[in-house]
Amino acid sequence: QKEVEQDPGPLSVPEGAIVSLNCTYSNSAFQYFMWYRQYSRKGPELLMYTYSSGNKEDGRFTAQVDKSSKYISLFIRDSQPSDSATYLCAMSDNQAGTALIFGKGTTLSVSS
């Protein structure tokens, strides 16, 4: 079993839809949870950063962490064609520092 599982998609939605992206993990020691967005031929860009459980909202983006279920989600409201990218979840425990464990990424396509 991989430490972090993420459905690769592709996920195709119409403009304006609500998008739900998810990751599951097996290591209960993970405390830090991040979502990155990666456009083609670019490096990953940090979207959301949360510690432990709970929700965090930033504009059209909401990150949720459910540690009891070992499940994290990223919701994108009012999706735009510019949101078309690969979304990567990443996580780490208290000891790992910058040695993040990444999911393989979900490719999202938003059509106008």
Add this chain to the structure above:
Amino acid sequence: KAGVTQTPRYLIKTRGQQVTLSCSPISGHRSVSWYQQTPGQGLQFLFEYFSETQRNKGNFPGRFSGRQFSNSRSEMNVSTLELGDSALYLCASSLGQGGRALHFGNGTRLTVT
């Protein structure tokens, strides 16, 4: 503020050669981490440097090494290149040691033939 800069953007090398990749972090960021990204394995941590010292290392062979200079700039070296080393190599910087809010560069695409 300028982002993380990686040079070169593309490299083509032959099996058995060695290669050096360069990374300039965001101004003020003292931690530099390196990752390898491949379609099969995704993003995998190579190592982190902070204050010119390697602070953490991933599960890669000794052919992969790095260093950090006093101005926080970092280089990564891969010796005796193998075909499987073909990948996108990403550098990321963060403010402090172990800082998990990583800011990535656009990477160096290495192709080994």
